[in-house]
Amino acid sequence: MSLPHADDPAELAAAIAAGDRAAIAHVLNLLDDRRDEARKKTTALLAHLQQDQDNPTGQLIGITGPPGAGKSTLSAALIRVWRARGLRVAVLAVDPSSPISGGALLGDRLRMQTSTEDDGVFVRSLSSRGQFGGLSAEVWPMSVVMLAGFDIVLIETVGVGQREVDIARLCDTTCYVAQPGSGDSVQFIKAGVLEVPHILVVNKADMGNLATRTLSELEAALKRTHPDGHWQVPVLATSAVDGTGIETLADALEEHYQLLRGPQLALRRKRYQAYWIHKRLLEEFGSFGIDQLGGEESLLAQLQAQDMNLFKQYDALRLRLYNRIQDTLE
Amino acid sequence: MSQETVKRDRPWLMRTYSGHSSAKASNALYRTNLSRGQTGLSVAFDLPTQTGYDSDHPLARGEVGKVGVPINHIGDMEALFHDIPLGQMNTSMTINATAPWLLALYVAAAERQGVDPAQLQGTTQNDVLKEYLSRGTYIFPPEPSVRLTTDLITYTVENIPKWNPTNICSYHLQEAGATPTQELAYALSTATAILDAVKASGQVPDDRFGDVVGRISFFVNAGIRFVEETCKLRAFGRMWDTLTSERYGVTNAKQRRFRYGVQVNSLGLTEPQPENNVQRIVLEMLSVTLSKNARARAIQLPAWNEALGLPRPWDQQWALRMQQVLALETDLLEYGDLLDGSHVIEAKVQELIDGAHEEMARVDEHGGMVSCIDNGYVKRELVQSHTRRLRNIESGELQIVGVNCYKESAESPLTAGDESGIMKVDERAEREQIESLQAFRASRDDSKVKAALQQLRACANDGSNIMPASIECARAGVTTGEWSEVLREVFGEFRAPTGIDISPVGNGGSDALEGVRRRVKKTGEELGRPLRLLIGKPGLDGHSNGAEQIAVKGRDAGFEIVYEGIRLTPAQIARAAQEEGVHLIGLSVLSGSHMELVQDINREMEKIGVTDIPLIIGGIIPDEDALALQDQGVKAVFTPKDADLNTIMNTMVTIIREANGLEPAA
Numbered sequence A: 001m002s003l004p005h006a007d008d009p010a011e012l013a014a015a016i017a018a019g020d021r022a023a024i025a026h027v028l029n030l031l032d033d034r035r036d037e038a039r040k041k042t043t044a045l046l047a048h049l050q051q052d053q054d055n056p057t058g059q060l061i062g063i064t065g066p067p068g069a070g071k072s073t074l075s076a077a078l079i080r081v082w083r084a085r086g087l088r089v090a091v092l093a094v095d096p097s098s099p100i101s102g103g104a105l106l107g108d109r110l111r112m113q114t115s116t117e118d119d120g121v122f123v124r125s126l127s128s129r130g131q132f133g134g135l136s137a138e139v140w141p142m143s144v145v146m147l148a149g150f151d152i153v154l155i156e157t158v159g160v161g162q163r164e165v166d167i168a169r170l171c172d173t174t175c176y177v178a179q180p181g182s183g184d185s186v187q188f189i190k191a192g193v194l195e196v197p198h199i200l201v202v203n204k205a206d207m208g209n210l211a212t213r214t215l216s217e218l219e220a221a222l223k224r225t226h227p228d229g230h231w232q233v234p235v236l237a238t239s240a241v242d243g244t245g246i247e248t249l250a251d252a253l254e255e256h257y258q259l260l261r262g263p264q265l266a267l268r269r270k271r272y273q274a275y276w277i278h279k280r281l282l283e284e285f286g287s288f289g290i291d292q293l294g295g296e297e298s299l300l301a302q303l304q305a306q307d308m309n310l311f312k313q314y315d316a317l318r319l320r321l322y323n324r325i326q327d328t329l330e
Numbered sequence B: 001m002s003q004e005t006v007k008r009d010r011p012w013l014m015r016t017y018s019g020h021s022s023a024k025a026s027n028a029l030y031r032t033n034l035s036r037g038q039t040g041l042s043v044a045f046d047l048p049t050q051t052g053y054d055s056d057h058p059l060a061r062g063e064v065g066k067v068g069v070p071i072n073h074i075g076d077m078e079a080l081f082h083d084i085p086l087g088q089m090n091t092s093m094t095i096n097a098t099a100p101w102l103l104a105l106y107v108a109a110a111e112r113q114g115v116d117p118a119q120l121q122g123t124t125q126n127d128v129l130k131e132y133l134s135r136g137t138y139i140f141p142p143e144p145s146v147r148l149t150t151d152l153i154t155y156t157v158e159n160i161p162k163w164n165p166t167n168i169c170s171y172h173l174q175e176a177g178a179t180p181t182q183e184l185a186y187a188l189s190t191a192t193a194i195l196d197a198v199k200a201s202g203q204v205p206d207d208r209f210g211d212v213v214g215r216i217s218f219f220v221n222a223g224i225r226f227v228e229e230t231c232k233l234r235a236f237g238r239m240w241d242t243l244t245s246e247r248y249g250v251t252n253a254k255q256r257r258f259r260y261g262v263q264v265n266s267l268g269l270t271e272p273q274p275e276n277n278v279q280r281i282v283l284e285m286l287s288v289t290l291s292k293n294a295r296a297r298a299i300q301l302p303a304w305n306e307a308l309g310l311p312r313p314w315d316q317q318w319a320l321r322m323q324q325v326l327a328l329e330t331d332l333l334e335y336g337d338l339l340d341g342s343h344v345i346e347a348k349v350q351e352l353i354d355g356a357h358e359e360m361a362r363v364d365e366h367g368g369m370v371s372c373i374d375n376g377y378v379k380r381e382l383v384q385s386h387t388r389r390l391r392n393i394e395s396g397e398l399q400i401v402g403v404n405c406y407k408e409s410a411e412s413p414l415t416a417g418d419e420s421g422i423m424k425v426d427e428r429a430e431r432e433q434i435e436s437l438q439a440f441r442a443s444r445d446d447s448k449v450k451a452a453l454q455q456l457r458a459c460a461n462d463g464s465n466i467m468p469a470s471i472e473c474a475r476a477g478v479t480t481g482e483w484s485e486v487l488r489e490v491f492g493e494f495r496a497p498t499g500i501d502i503s504p505v506g507n508g509g510s511d512a513l514e515g516v517r518r519r520v521k522k523t524g525e526e527l528g529r530p531l532r533l534l535i536g537k538p539g540l541d542g543h544s545n546g547a548e549q550i551a552v553k554g555r556d557a558g559f560e561i562v563y564e565g566i567r568l569t570p571a572q573i574a575r576a577a578q579e580e581g582v583h584l585i586g587l588s589v590l591s592g593s594h595m596e597l598v599q600d601i602n603r604e605m606e607k608i609g610v611t612d613i614p615l616i617i618g619g620i621i622p623d624e625d626a627l628a629l630q631d632q633g634v635k636a637v638f639t640p641k642d643a644d645l646n647t648i649m650n651t652m653v654t655i656i657r658e659a660n661g662l663e664p665a666a
């Protein structure tokens, strides 16, 4: 890549904030890159991007739900509304990968067809890369970069098991898209298998009765205050195909964002990051490692109290653990 | 028995699918073909005409007059049939998304020849469902497309009674990998979806429904397993008879007859030892002629050089002569049905019917054929079948002479020397067509054009039959692009599922594949992240088989694959490559516009600052073009002779390694 600013983290950070597509693409590649040299560059870059951590920008939205519920199509419809409102949007679309070959078909883009003339939309696909069923490690750092360059960052992922838990802990606003006629979503939510989303959507409202029935079932099961407090979970009907309810959904997302803005949002973002670091360490060192660092709760608290440089925090903790292990072995 | 007393059946219609460069050049070709004994016309349109763009639209660049004739307006249509009396001609038009429009132009051109449109005979293919599944020239979403299809049907049943308003196609499904059972099931499911829609439109009174059913014809395929294919055609006839009688209550047996035309299989025609294709074509032709009770009404054959490029007049003449020899020299047409009473045939027919019924039930479970377009069920099944076929070729279970066995060959005089052995379309054709289009636009009465388009928009919106307004547009001098643009605005556009999200097929863990997987993984580790491949189909080309199969194989080899389906612009491809951070861009182009498209993509990539991603291409690319492309920086060119997909995967890894400064061979 022949980026003039590729080697200067400050310039690169400025380019990202200015929405320079080539710079953003370049940094996403770097964040994906596990080699030490790439890690060094991104650590320096994140330091620049995260300077104003008390005034976080952008809204990070997670959209989950069963495969085929229409998440990608709905995202495309939302993007059109957001663009009409003058908001810049980045998408991280997470698709599963094959456990055998590691290969993956990144298919969400196809449903998100956006205009090639429009520099205000950026879509990056990511495979889940078999990481303990959860979201891949790159999701949080990539979100941080996208938040610097866009007003809205949307993470699409199939909502099952660990991935759904992850997304709920990483996003400002989570939106669950249910498939009309599938009782599963209702059962999961009732049984507490799913985290409670901030917004519940029954898509494919154009399917008529089936959608209406699912809507009323979910309303009955879920019309309640979100455990976050102060937020009444709306249950909305949309059709990504005929456009029904998309504006309303965009309004609800905006309303939730307004509620979060200010000091609370800064705290939440620190919490996501702490959670992300905790999860990475857990994967690498197991619960033994977490215990060494004082246990989950204390670790999370410590992390949230510190400054926010993602990779610095993470690398420091890894180093501590390595040293600890070394000591134990000696 | 003396010659005179033998009663021979009348041979089928013999056609040659053709058209190129311009209406004028194609007209000359048609008149030559007719003088050589061809008995009907089969018009190939170029891709812009098929996808509703005028010749001067940016998306038409490189495609004008290439794989067929460009028809922009009534002047082109008149020129196409100059001195060919439409009142006596039987014309088949391979046209789908824009079928109502091309029929409107045909009607208006007939009027100008002084022919009463009610006398016209011929066929509009007008089967848009298979476009989403295989052929690729769809424009609008499935529902409005089905409405246009049924509008054309109801209009002709009323006004052009001898017209075949739709040719339900299973031909293209086999070309996309369908098995005989799938061909039966999906064609018949399509036919019921269309007939149900005609019924639901309320445009045909119940007592005339038999007339509609009687006008439905089919366009099928015949592959090299010619015994099974014969059985498939007998199965088709029987299933159609039952279906039309039971589902639609058609009592007139004549209206229940399975009428079909054929193009024999081309997917199995090979680039290596292309002379062998002649045997293949002849055997395939047998399967649709052998059984008198299931004999084709019309046949068109591909040429020996099918996998090399477009056929020249001589190549097409050779294909026509194959039909003539069978019909005129052999005794085939002197007998009744040769297969009636054979237990072996009967058992096979029954097996196919049972299998097709099961598959039709699965289509119904998925909401019927129209829903299956959007939910991707049928497309996935087709990709799966095609993948299975390729895996069997890889493993040697399926033998293809000259491809995976008996590969050694003396040099062929057919392809030796300077002659490339294919038709080259005149480079000037595109520019001349654009000039004549612009002159035509300048000469028309704009107020008439505007009024006709307004009327068209009104009809599109209010649901009334689209044909009368389209014919009015044709008379007023509206162009193909203008007609389509109005409907694009009313109906919107559509992007069909790619069907590649299938589970791995067959010899998933062969040694060759394991070897590739190791290299993909290792290279990914060396580069810090998993290897990513963007597969791009630029331009109007709808040939998706190659791209799909590379995508599936790539996934199975461990690549992360970005593939968004057909008909992307160069700018879309360049952007996707950047946003997705891919290691390699692989284009697939079979329509012949590779030179222009590669140029455009290189330019777009430069424009957005993507200069370090290597580019490769596959498709129908003549040797001299391959060299020119490599000069322009394309890292590798693949053609049908590169039948081993594992080898292709290995080459891709090597190219990525080289581009990133790694030891290539490792």
Ligand code: B12
Pocket: B044, B045, B046, B047, B067, B068, B094, B133, B134, B135, B136, B137, B171, B172, B175, B176, B266, B267, B268, B269, B270, B305, B306, B307, B308, B309, B310, B311, B535, B540, B541, B542, B543, B544, B545, B546, B547, B549, B550, B585, B586, B587, B588, B589, B590, B591, B592, B593, B616, B617, B618, B619, B620, B638, B639, B640, B641, B642, B643, B644, B645, B648
């Ligand atoms: C199957 C087929 C069709 C099917 C396509 C189904 C589908 N969904 O793909 C159908 C019946 C729909 C069709 C239609 C048409 N076809 Co056609 N079709 C063929 C045929 C017989 C085989 C192509 C094929 O699928 N092969 C199997 C796949 C696996 O092979 P492949 O694509 O070549 O890919 C291999 C390599 O090339 C390479 N490769 C290809 N792409 C890529 C990409 C990457 C990244 C890599 C690494 C490698 C790679 O790897 C593959 C492995 O071996 C060819 C002739 C032939 N025998 O090759 C004509 C052919 C391509 N068709 C042709 C034409 C003209 C048409 C039409 C335009 C006709 C018309 N006027 O309407 C239509 C319209 C299609 C459209 N919308 O664009 C011409 C093109 C002429 C030219 N280039 O000059 C050909 C060459 C026939 C001919 N001789 O006239 N067709």
Ligand SMILES: Nc1nc2c(ncn2[C@@H]2O[C@H](COP(=O)(O)OP(=O)(O)O)[C@@H](O)[C@H]2O)c(=O)[nH]1
Pocket: A065, A066, A067, A068, A069, A070, A071, A072, A073, A074, A108, A111, A203, A204, A205, A206, A207, A238, A239, A240, A241, A242, B374, B375, B376
């Ligand atoms: N009828 C209807 N179909 C929809 C709607 N939204 C999406 N779909 C269809 O549902 C299928 C799955 O959509 P997709 O966006 O890929 O779902 P995802 O897997 O949740 O991302 C596709 O066939 C869409 O066309 C909708 O609002 N109504």
Ligand SMILES: [Mg+2]
Pocket: A071, A072, A073, A107, A108, A156
């Ligand atoms: Mg999706």
